[in-house]
Amino acid sequence: MKNAINKYLSRMDRRRFLKLGIGASLLSTFPFQIVQAQKLNTNAHILIVGGGAAGIAMANRFSHSLQGAKITMLGERQPHIYQPGQILIAANLWDKSRVITQTRDWLADDVNWINKDVTAFFPDNKSVTLSDGQKLTYDVLVVATGCQLNYEHIEGMSSDLIGKYGIGSVYAGPDGAVNTNKMIQQYINKGEGKAIFTLSNTLIKCAGAPLKMAFTSLDRFEQSGKRDNLDVSFITPYKNRVFSVKYYNDFVLNRWQEQGLNFYDERVLSAIDAVNQKATFTKPDGSEENQEYDFIHVVPPMSAPDAIRNSELVWKSGAMAGDWVEVDQYHMQHLRYPEIFAIGDVAGTPFGKTAASVKTQAPVVEANVISFLAGKELKAEYNGYTSCPLITAIGKAMLAEFGYGGKLLPSFPFISPKEESWAVWVMEEKMLQPAYYAMLHGKV
């Protein structure tokens, strides 16, 4: 068959080739784009490290596309958390039961799930060690661990403090979100005092979440009728910046100015005195500034999990040196170990720490793993797509979709990426979770 195709192509004249090219171009603009990797027969052992959204999506995709392969997924956590829903829990809109499902229920029958975490990677031997001491080898490794929340990097802070002393943090799982809501409500009930929203100086997952927490809380403060007595601030480590894409950054800062939010930049949250409700911020010159608060939203510094940071998988140089998996930002393949791929939060790409990024990365990683196993050139490319339905008030949102270089990449021609919209809110509240679940099944 392959020979026949080659023979046909070699006989094809230029005019015919051009006609085919035009036809292919027209087809590529046709809306029915079906991104589907070809199937491959293989007896390779595919090891997926991480049982979150990216891990499950990859396991299910490989289950469809790799016939005869042994697919193993590693990850200790039993419940699966729909993390984008944590914002809605913290905003007092959702119950936490809406975001919790069981990991096993999402996995295809032929996926072997070992509920143990990896403690060490040995890429030169193509093996990993699990938390129970077991050693596993692989032909292809897909790193999908997600990221690690380093609350303890803020002096005096720990995840146990969330829900006490006015401390909230939406990132700390469904319980953290419930406790964050509790602290916000307590602050509203008090009806006076100072609220501080912070941002970390590391790469973070769902970079819109700290902004959404500020916006939804401001809305609640206004609805309570006590807004005038509430002193609300947002403190960022970056100079005049809270978001990587200029348009959204400017929009957010302007809106906050209209809403009377105090904005402070170039300050890193470095310590918390929980009992006395005091936060310390460090400025670029090393000087410190203490601020008292009645409510504080803490965004923890984030990194790759320690097992990865202590391995050969991380970047050796550049801005991400010592952290995040060193992958080619387009092919998601490790730059030194070609049999290793990374996806999701842990991948060392400039953008891509959202569930929406995983949705775009998953077919790319799938196609490239198949090409790698077939000994072919890797052709599928990730364009840096990430998306954030930026909630600007309870009931409206803006669909921020962009890729590498901050280029806007709107999915729907009828929805402007620059306008606040009720329809986008409905998508966030009603349709994002179904889309996410379809992604877990490997269907979108």
Add this chain to the structure above:
Amino acid sequence: MSIESILIVLLYSAKPYLWLIVLLAAIPLISYMVRLNSPLLNQFQKIIVSFGIAILVALAAPYITMSKLQYVTTLADWGVLIAIMLAAMLYCWFILTLLFAGKS
């Protein structure tokens, strides 16, 4: 996003509301089964009643979704709201037509 992906997401989104879809499908059936001989509403009146209900549904839609009518601002928002209104109007008119079809 491809049409295929949009359809898949719509199917996943509809899943929690299967009971509502079944109910909406059952109401025309029930209406047909209990159809009345009463000439209570003529065709014009059915349209007026349907239109009134459609307006109420459209006004309620933002609040049902935890939003507000004043947040319906973009072309897409109005498109969605008008689509909801038209669907509600057609559905009501269909039910009323069945309900007042009269028994032969």
